[in-house]
Amino acid sequence: MANGSNERGRFGQLGFIFAAVGSAIGLGNIWKFPYITYANDGGSFVLVYLVAIALIGLPIMMAELVIGRRTRQSPVGAFIDAAKGRLGGRAWGAVGALGVLGSFILLSYYALIAGWTVYYFGQCLSWSVRGFDLEGQALGEAFGGFLANGPLQVGFHALFMLVTVGVVTLGVRRGIERVTKLLMPVLGAILLLLVVNSFWSPGFGEAIRFLFHVGPVTGHGLLEAVGHAFFTLSVGMGAMLTYGSYMTSRQSIPRSAVTICFLDTLIAIMACVVMFSIIFSVSAAERAATFGKSATILFTTLPRMFYEMPLGVVLAPTFYLLVGFAALTSTISLLEVVAAYLIDQRGLSRRKASLLAGGAVFAFGIPSALSLGASGALSTLAPLGERTAGFFDTMDYTVSNWVLPLGGLLTAIFVGWFFSRRASSQELAEGHGDVGRWYFVWRGVLLRFVCPVAILWIIWAVIGGRSFA
Numbered sequence: 001m002a003n004g005s006n007e008r009g010r011f012g013q014l015g016f017i018f019a020a021v022g023s024a025i026g027l028g029n030i031w032k033f034p035y036i037t038y039a040n041d042g043g044s045f046v047l048v049y050l051v052a053i054a055l056i057g058l059p060i061m062m063a064e065l066v067i068g069r070r071t072r073q074s075p076v077g078a079f080i081d082a083a084k085g086r087l088g089g090r091a092w093g094a095v096g097a098l099g100v101l102g103s104f105i106l107l108s109y110y111a112l113i114a115g116w117t118v119y120y121f122g123q124c125l126s127w128s129v130r131g132f133d134l135e136g137q138a139l140g141e142a143f144g145g146f147l148a149n150g151p152l153q154v155g156f157h158a159l160f161m162l163v164t165v166g167v168v169t170l171g172v173r174r175g176i177e178r179v180t181k182l183l184m185p186v187l188g189a190i191l192l193l194l195v196v197n198s199f200w201s202p203g204f205g206e207a208i209r210f211l212f213h214v215g216p217v218t219g220h221g222l223l224e225a226v227g228h229a230f231f232t233l234s235v236g237m238g239a240m241l242t243y244g245s246y247m248t249s250r251q252s253i254p255r256s257a258v259t260i261c262f263l264d265t266l267i268a269i270m271a272c273v274v275m276f277s278i279i280f281s282v283s284a285a286e287r288a289a290t291f292g293k294s295a296t297i298l299f300t301t302l303p304r305m306f307y308e309m310p311l312g313v314v315l316a317p318t319f320y321l322l323v324g325f326a327a328l329t330s331t332i333s334l335l336e337v338v339a340a341y342l343i344d345q346r347g348l349s350r351r352k353a354s355l356l357a358g359g360a361v362f363a364f365g366i367p368s369a370l371s372l373g374a375s376g377a378l379s380t381l382a383p384l385g386e387r388t389a390g391f392f393d394t395m396d397y398t399v400s401n402w403v404l405p406l407g408g409l410l411t412a413i414f415v416g417w418f419f420s421r422r423a424s425s426q427e428l429a430e431g432h433g434d435v436g437r438w439y440f441v442w443r444g445v446l447l448r449f450v451c452p453v454a455i456l457w458i459i460w461a462v463i464g465g466r467s468f469a
């Protein structure tokens with residue numbers, strides 16, 4: 001293994017956890033999860049989601065960490081290495097390539113949305129100082145205007161990419177580990193503060209009831225829960241595999257993966273408590289009129305609600321700062337996937353690789369940035385059908401509905417059926433000790449059968465024309 005030496009970089013034990021949790025926790029937890037939970041009527045949807053995390057997300061995350069640490073390579077080289085002498089051989093490298101491509105595309109619009117949080121952080125600072133003055137529909141209209149403003153979109157996207165590139169250029173330990181170790185505790189503290197604050201909100205009781213009541217789950221809800229499990233845990237795209245390749249052998253893969261899944265879920269539920277306490281503070285009629293079941297409540301209604309709350313002037317900017325931090329630790333991991341590929345596979349220096357990858361992602365993000373109203377042609381183009389009109393939606397549809405499930409499926413099948421049994425059991429025991437019968441549950445049951453069947457069901461539904469956010 002030519003690249004197995006320490007010069008690739010190595011996380012400290014805690015550093016790995018912070019980095020991986022940072023990758024997992026992002027817009028998916030604080031933005032997407034609350035709104036899909038709201039749209040799917042809470043309660044049982046949350047339960048299904050927990051099951052999806054435990055039975056599908058967790059085993060695939062462990063599979064990615066196993067391949068990454070075993071081979072100490074970025075996704076393409078890792079799959080090629082791991083598949084040596086196995087059926088399919090080098091062709092498995094395509095799974096890694098799919099991950100690199102997926103990370104590239106996802107980052108191109110994820111950083112764009114992340115840029116919005118920076119813009120709204122600035123807006124909130126200014127509202128906090130001069131007073132909030134957007135009543136009624138004005139906030140929604142302002143958001144629409146912001147989306148349609150090409151230079152602003154491209155500018156904030158560039159800003160976010162620049163910071164991401166800066167961190168990745170500094171490397172695994174000095175960049176990624178240091179920044180995530182700093183940001184994640186701050187993020188946890190801010191969110192805890194917001195949760196404690198919501199205890200006094202008039203909507204708190206109803207928020208909790210909504211989150212934990214038992215009710216029917218639709219087929220669409222099931223699909224969305226499984227799909228989101230991939231997104232939120234950063235699996236299916238080589239991000240966990242890449243971070244796994246920097247993990248020390250002294251660290252337990254099962255314990256780390258359980259910790260990451262637990263913290264990711266905890267933060268998602270906390271974000272729901274915060275958001276729903278605000279949302280349920282208004283009357284049902286007003287809720288129906290202002291929220292619909294829209295994905296954009298974070299920018300179209302939430303600021304106004306913040307400013308109606310006591311301490312809103314502090315809470316509003318703090319909240320957007322939190323979302324921005326969460327997004328940054330995820331964009332870092334996405335860029336690292338692409339950069340690590342260029343370093344390991346193409347022999348570039350880290351500096352060159354980060355700059356090149358970051359520059360290319362930025363450029364590819366421009367059509368997305370302009371497809372939210374700035375450019376008529378880009379905003380309406382619909383190669384995959386009317387439901388995904390616009391470049392941005394087309395990219396999101398492709399990654400969320402195709403790349404992530406497909407990457408997850410092939411990873412599960414590879415480790416379940418093709419990768420050496422001895423190598424995977426050794427790697428799981430490394431830093432952990434004998435895992436006993438759990439090994440069979442993980443590989444023999446979950447990776448071999450449960451995950452493929454569940455994911456094939458998703459893919460089948462997508463082929464049938466269903467899509468999820």
Ligand code: PFF
Pocket residue numbers: 023024025026027028029103106230231232233234235237238239240330331333334
């Ligand atoms: N897990 C991130 C979130 O929930 O926002 C998104 C993400 C990051 C997905 C990195 C995939 C990935 F490789």
